[in-house]
Amino acid sequence: MRRSQYRRATKGPKWLTGKRRLxxxxxxxxxxxxxxxVTQVSDASTKRSTDRALAACDRIQAPRSxxxxxxxxxxxxxxxxxxQHSDDGASDVPSTQTxxxxxxxxxxxxxxxxxxxxxxxxxxxxxxxxxxxxxGGGQTGGGQTGGGQNNGGAQTPPPGAGLDILARDCSKxxxxxxxxxxxxxxxxxTEFGEVGTEQNNPTLLITExxxxxxxxxxxxxxxxxxxIIRDRFLAAGQGGYYVESSILQNGIVRGHFHTACRVxxxxxxxxxxxxxxxxxxxxxxxxxxxxxxxxxxxxxGLKTAGTQQCSSWLGDGSHxxxxxxxxxxxxGFDSFRLEVxxxxxxxxxxxxxxxxxxxxxxxxxxxxxxxxxxxxxxxxxxxDGQDxxxxxxxxQGQQQQQxxxxxx
Numbered sequence: 401m402r403r404s405q406y407r408r409a410t411k412g413p414k415w416l417t418g419k420r421r422l423x424x425x426x427x428x429x430x431x432x433x434x435x436x437x438v439t440q441v442s443d444a445s446t447k448r449s450t451d452r453a454l455a456a457c458d459r460i461q462a463p464r465s466x467x468x469x470x471x472x473x474x475x476x477x478x479x480x481x482x483x484q485h486s487d488d489g490a491s492d493v494p495s496t497q498t499x500x501x502x503x504x505x506x507x508x509x510x511x512x513x514x515x516x517x518x519x520x521x522x523x524x525x526x527x528x529x530x531x532x533x534x535x536g537g538g539q540t541g542g543g544q545t546g547g548g549q550n551n552g553g554a555q556t557p558p559p560g561a562g563l564d565i566l567a568r569d570c571s572k573x574x575x576x577x578x579x580x581x582x583x584x585x586x587x588x589x590t591e592f593g594e595v596g597t598e599q600n601n602p603t604l605l606i607t608e609x610x611x612x613x614x615x616x617x618x619x620x621x622x623x624x625x626x627x628i629i630r631d632r633f634l635a636a637g638q639g640g641y642y643v644e645s646s647i648l649q650n651g652i653v654r655g656h657f658h659t660a661c662r663v664x665x666x667x668x669x670x671x672x673x674x675x676x677x678x679x680x681x682x683x684x685x686x687x688x689x690x691x692x693x694x695x696x697x698x699x700x701g702l703k704t705a706g707t708q709q710c711s712s713w714l715g716d717g718s719h720x721x722x723x724x725x726x727x728x729x730x731x732g733f734d735s736f737r738l739e740v741x742x743x744x745x746x747x748x749x750x751x752x753x754x755x756x757x758x759x760x761x762x763x764x765x766x767x768x769x770x771x772x773x774x775x776x777x778x779x780x781x782x783x784d785g786q787d788x789x790x791x792x793x794x795x796q797g798q799q800q801q802q803x804x805x806x807x808x
Contacts (some may be wrong), residue, residue, distance in 0.1 A: 613702070621710060630656050658682050659680070660681075662678060708737070
């Protein structure tokens with residue numbers, strides 16, 4: 401089929417004819433230029449953020465030395481196959497240069513323009529003791545969660561000074577969020593809250609207790625606390641478990657304390673944690689301060705004979721042991737062993753006493769019988785003497801009578 405020789409004329413100005421492709425190409429160039437400009441601006445912004453983070457690293461100073469125990473070998477050392485960390489690692493203080501290098505390494509690994517789209521890489525701090533090594537450490541704790549993706553680019557390192565921490569929250573946990581009730585296999589998102597100074601560290605001591613009681617016998621435990629206000633208690637059965645951050649009042653922890661007694665199946669191995677104790681109470685009396693005071697815990701009696709472990713320990717509003725400024729401070733916890741008898745010992749003593757009393761009575765009866773026999777024997781002797789005397793008198797009378805006959 402032949403095309404018509406007569407074609408319809410193009411409407412519009414003739415200067416647009418054949419230039420549509422040029423216009424499209426120009427628009428593409430403009431758009432590409434805009435993308436390049438935005439990318440350059442973004443890169444420049446990221447670079448400035450990285451530079452600020454690196455500058456912050458250069459201002460880091462090593463912490464001052466903490467108070468250390470007096471009789472402990474300093475540092476980290478081996479005892480056989482066991483690794484010991486003196487003062488919970490407080491004696492291993494890094495130098496300023498070490499901290500700055502660790503900080504700069506973290507920034508370069510977590511900066512958006514260094515990791516291909518902002519995804520952080522595991523930290524290579526070389527210290528595998530602080531948080532479980534490199535397995536999931538930097539990605540969960542210091543990177544994706546701690547400042548890489550979520551905070552938008554390079555930031556100063558999160559708490560931990562660039563160590564390989566496992567996690568700082570539950571954003572990467574596969575477990576269900578904790579709901580405030582006593583359920584396991586949950587992830588707790590509650591912040592720790594406020595920690596006081598070393599002078600205000602809360603402490604506890606059991607000052608008086610029995611060493612031995614019988615099953616069902618009531619007794620008293622005296623507990624002294626310092627630096628805790630006993631006015632915060634959120635019932636675990638009502639959803640108050642692990643839900644409240646610690647808040648100080650004039651530098652003092654607010655909370656309560658617990659007391660429990662549980663039977664020990666063995667004194668040579670750690671006990672099974674699952675069974676419920678024979679006795680447990682939480683004490684909240686709106687008292688307590690920086691000055692030590694004492695509370696009486698009245699135990700109505702224990703049902704199980706054997707060796708029991710009775711303990712008291714401090715808790716904040718959500719039942720956690722309060723935090724301490726220094727790692728080598730002792731938490732508010734104390735414990736003692738209690739021997740619980742079944743009552744058979746006293747009954748045996750009473751029975752033995754009864755036997756002894758019966759023996760005494762029997763001996764008394766025998767002695768009394770002996771006296772009676774002696775009295776009877778003495779009476780018999782007296783009677784024999786009287787009979788003998790009468791016989792002698794009778795024989796003497798007969799002899800006198802015979803003598804009188806002879807004279808006659």
